Amino acid sequence: MTSPTHDVIIVGAGLSGLSVARFLRDKRPGISLLLLEKNTHPGGAISSHSEEGYLAEWGAHGFLDNCLESRVLVHIAGLKQEVEKAPLKDFVRYVCLDGSLKLIPQSPPKIIKAPLVPFSAKLRVLADLWKKPLPGEPTVADWVEYRFGKALLPFADAVFTGTYAGDINRLTIDSVMAGVRDIEKESGSVLRGLWKKARTKKKEGEKSTGLPAMTSFRAGMGRFPQGLANTLEANREIMYRTSVKKISPVENGWQVTTDQNSFTGRHLVLALPVNASLPLLTGVDTLTPPPMDHLAEARIATVALGFTEQANIPFGFGYLAPESEQRFALGALFSSHMFPDRAPAGHQLLEALVGGRRHPERLEMDDDELIHEVYRDLGRLMDLPTPPSFARVLRPPGGIPQLESGYPALLSWRRNLHAEQQNLHVCGFGWKGIGINDMTKEAWSAAKRILTDQVEQERTELRGIYF
Numbered sequence: 531m532t533s534p535t536h537d538v539i540i541v542g543a544g545l546s547g548l549s550v551a552r553f554l555r556d557k558r559p560g561i562s563l564l565l566l567e568k569n570t571h572p573g574g575a576i577s578s579h580s581e582e583g584y585l586a587e588w589g590a591h592g593f594l595d596n597c598l599e600s601r602v603l604v605h606i607a608g609l610k611q612e613v614e615k616a617p618l619k620d621f622v623r624y625v626c627l628d629g630s631l632k633l634i635p636q637s638p639p640k641i642i643k644a645p646l647v648p649f650s651a652k653l654r655v656l657a658d659l660w661k662k663p664l665p666g667e668p669t670v671a672d673w674v675e676y677r678f679g680k681a682l683l684p685f686a687d688a689v690f691t692g693t694y695a696g697d698i699n700r701l702t703i704d705s706v707m708a709g710v711r712d713i714e715k716e717s718g719s720v721l722r723g724l725w726k727k728a729r730t731k732k733k734e735g736e737k738s739t740g741l742p743a744m745t746s747f748r749a750g751m752g753r754f755p756q757g758l759a760n761t762l763e764a765n766r767e768i769m770y771r772t773s774v775k776k777i778s779p780v781e782n783g784w785q786v787t788t789d790q791n792s793f794t795g796r797h798l799v800l801a802l803p804v805n806a807s808l809p810l811l812t813g814v815d816t817l818t819p820p821p822m823d824h825l826a827e828a829r830i831a832t833v834a835l836g837f838t839e840q841a842n843i844p845f846g847f848g849y850l851a852p853e854s855e856q857r858f859a860l861g862a863l864f865s866s867h868m869f870p871d872r873a874p875a876g877h878q879l880l881e882a883l884v885g886g887r888r889h890p891e892r893l894e895m896d897d898d899e900l901i902h903e904v905y906r907d908l909g910r911l912m913d914l915p916t917p918p919s920f921a922r923v924l925r926p927p928g929g930i931p932q933l934e935s936g937y938p939a940l941l942s943w944r945r946n947l948h949a950e951q952q953n954l955h956v957c958g959f960g961w962k963g964i965g966i967n968d969m970t971k972e973a974w975s976a977a978k979r980i981l982t983d984q985v986e987q988e989r990t991e992l993r994g995i996y997f
């Protein structure tokens with residue numbers, strides 16, 4: 531009987547793979563790990579860009595501090611002193627409605643109280659109390675309209691533009707808000723279910739944690755994967771420029787074939803975006819084939835614009851524009867309001883997002899055209915008296931996985947896979963969520979399965995809605 535050369539092989543050194551590795555090392559210091567990464571550096575979709583005193587992001591701009599796994603990882607990475615926070619209670623958010631920016635309160639009840647929709651539309655929201663659960667796998671748009679009425683569609687659109695750069699006519703409610711869907715089915719009404727939950731929490735003496743804070747690092751989000759990778763690199767546990775081509779089961783574990791080599795591990799973790807792991811999994815004859823061969827993705831570009839202090843950028847986190855407004859940019863982050871050192875003295879930084887699921891054609895434009903169109907669009911929403919003194923277009927190579935029709939079947943296939951294959955672990959971008967906090971939770975679940983050799987019951991989670 532041959533022994534695998536490593537305890538655990540992890541494919542992908544993005545945030546997910548690095549998180550699995552650091553959780554494992556933290557809990558079992560002697561474990562032998564090998565991370566295989568096709569790129570020349572760690573981080574995958576997370577990378578910061580610094581130029582002329584501006585600091586912008588290729589991908590993630592931050593994560594909310596309400597996730598234990600992410601907080602633990604910041605500690606493990608030794609980055610606590612570098613954390614920067616922008617609390618949601620101070621950094622207000624805007625939605626573009628009827629051609630201007632409207633301040634949005636941060637909770638659904640407050641949104642309903644605010645003068646954003648007519649009184650009749652507010653009354654319509656209460657119809658949720660009498661509506662039967664909508665059968666099938668409805669889109670977010672159909673579900674929101676059915677339960678709460680048409681008037682809430684622009685708000686739902688803004689939320690899912692902000693998180694997925696997605697299209698609410700294609701994202702499905704079961705995929706993006708499984709917890710809320712469970713409440714709807716259990717209580718027969720979302721509002722009733724939420725009230726019930728709030729009452730139980732109060733009875734049990736659970737304190738409200740208040741609104742979370744957007745979290746990043748002084749040198750940008752790129753510090754997070756780099757901080758996690760440092761000790762793994764020092765121990766020569768990450769092999770860069772190494773693309774995994776094939777995986778196959780062997781006695782006592784898995785074999786991984788790269789462009790030049792092959793390695794064996796007792797456990798194999800695929801910490802990859804769904805569309806990078808599906809071909810590897812499909813290539814294994816002994817596994818039940820996945821129910822789909824790829825997930826749609828939304829590509830976006832970030833247009834970073836620097837302005838002098840003459841520009842009157844409203845104070846806050848940023849804004850989002852629902853499709854009904856027909857704007858060029860999906861929205862923009864007021865980056866130097868949240869994190870003042872992101873622009874040189876006397877200057878401000880805006881980061882606008884363009885493209886998304888609905889407008890991939892806009893990414894065909896060259897950089898000058900994109901900058902021009904974004905400046906024109908933003909100039910109609912805020913006072914930008916002079917053209918930008920700095921402009922850079924960042925075009926991340928990968929897209930954001932879209933959780934659309936058929937996604938629940940994919941997750942159910944993965945649940946069965948984990949139950950049948952105790953030493954194969956699939957996590958990463960698009961597997962049960964798309965955000966950083968989803969990735970760190972999934973990474974902890976994979977690490978726990980490896981440490982305990984036990985498959986845990988997957989639970990759906992009730993998430994807060996933040997614009």
Ligand SMILES: Cc1cc2nc3c(=O)[nH]c(=O)nc-3n(C[C@H](O)[C@H](O)[C@H](O)COP(=O)(O)OP(=O)(O)OC[C@H]3O[C@@H](n4cnc5c(N)ncnc54)[C@H](O)[C@@H]3O)c2cc1C
Nearest residue numbers: 542544545546568574575589590591774958959964965966
């Ligand atoms: C434009 C954009 C904006 C975002 N904004 C936010 C945000 O503001 N907040 C938030 O919470 N989340 C955000 N996200 C999501 C967040 O970035 C992801 O959740 C997270 O980075 C995913 O990490 P991962 O390691 O799972 O995947 P990835 O970061 O994609 O890493 C996977 C790694 O695997 C490597 N790889 C792929 N195939 C192979 C192979 N065959 N062999 C070896 N290596 C391979 C890749 O090179 C990569 O390094 C954003 C994402 C994008 C794209």
